[in-house]
Amino acid sequence: MKETQDLFPTRLERKLGMFERIDPVVHSDGEQRARGPLSEAQLDEFDRKGFLSFDGFFGQEEMDAFLQELRDYEDDEDLKLSEGTILEPGKQEIRSVFGIHEVSEHFSRLTRDPRLLAMVQQILGSEVYIHQSRINYKPGFKGKGFDWHSDFETWHSEDGMPRMRSLSCSIILTDNGEFNGPLMLIPGSHRQFVPCVGRTPEDNYKESLKSQEIGVPDEASLRDLMVEGDIEAPKGPAGSLVMFECNTMHGSNINMSCWPRSNLFFVYNSVENTLHDPYCGNRPRPEFLANRKDWRPLTPVE
Template identity: 55%
Template structure:
């Protein structure tokens, strides 16, 4: 399947969902894209750029105030009462409790959420990191209600987007806005700093419509315990925590996971995935049919400005 990074014979430079284990592969894409001039023109200073390049993420506490966050909950509450929406495929329920786990295509459901994707300062950072204009590849809210919210296993988003959506290169950034306090105990996102510098091939053939079960419990695309253990021993684990309104930016290939919420305090995070307009989706590299548009937008003409 041809793409700009193909090796001789048009082999996929990031093979995954394979029949036998393969060692981690060095990343063949830059972490921060674009020219030196583009990098210097953005709002992030040299130290922040160096940190993102090295660790694969940036944490910004207090990006929005509690007053700016509050109106989003009014819309979320209204969505929970919309039976047509909650019974649709783009709403994923918790496999244990049945509570809402994820709602996808948030920017298409709400003008308020859509406006947030165009926040001038955030968009300037995204352009700086991607070295180009961007569009929304995917948006979602991940919700862990008190005493109920289950976790998410270790994975790289790019591995799934490459295999099941046809994203050719590592040129996408996730922005996660904390709608509630992310505490030590309520299942904050955990990351392995530096893991974005290697691609982890995984074992197992991707069945048709894998998304219908993987969004509740991911079994494919999960690295082996041996590989995970080695990476975590070398790089450690971080779990950025802070008040509602904080922002986490992370590279599409960084390994991340989260534990179950065993507290009475909910954990709700909003995610916007920005993909470069120069990184258009191709046919899925797993050979399956493309996932639905609400999971992987192919409308890269919808450039954010």
């Protein structure tokens, strides 16, 4: 499918200034918005800050089962060789496993958790499907960080996601403290689109998933966003949840502590916002990064 107009120009040779988003942040209204499960105050907070955090949304026991599954993956040499597994730069350690909801029935069911799904549908104002899922590993002493970025900037240019109508759920599998490289977000940054400079090379994802060089916001824009909105890093026990809007600027630091930090990311997209051809003009990225095969709406597990 070809799009005639690109509403979010980025990855050009010349620098464009940041500009205000054109899409709503909370997409439901009327009865759907009022029905919950999120309260009006929570929706307002999401609208204003671009994220919501929930301490211990899932229980410790639920998380323990996932952690055991993760440990099994760490020893799985086949998984290390699979296309969706990204190793640390120059190392044999796993940084991310993409498509985790397809590898594991256990994780797949979690994406269809009734409470989670209802909140996502309420924010996106429609039925939803999984655009991408992944686990990020950040082992003690070794885990690297992620530089500041907007997911939407990449999903738009490299995956052809037309509008800002998706969000990520980050579920923390380990206790999340000040020192093990927690997710940092810039409140309010989702209200601005920051175009990035530089043409996207073909197969850019092979490098960008290890260390991003293209799709990097400029420091002047980041500074403006931080001075306006500050930085927040939600803390909490294993099972805590952060839901953040697809355009919220976020990143994370190196884990210098001994405490590992692993988390799950599920990216939900509205079924009314399915992918076009990539706006950067390249061929689409692989399925494990951007689902183009199965846009059927998710239904809650019993």
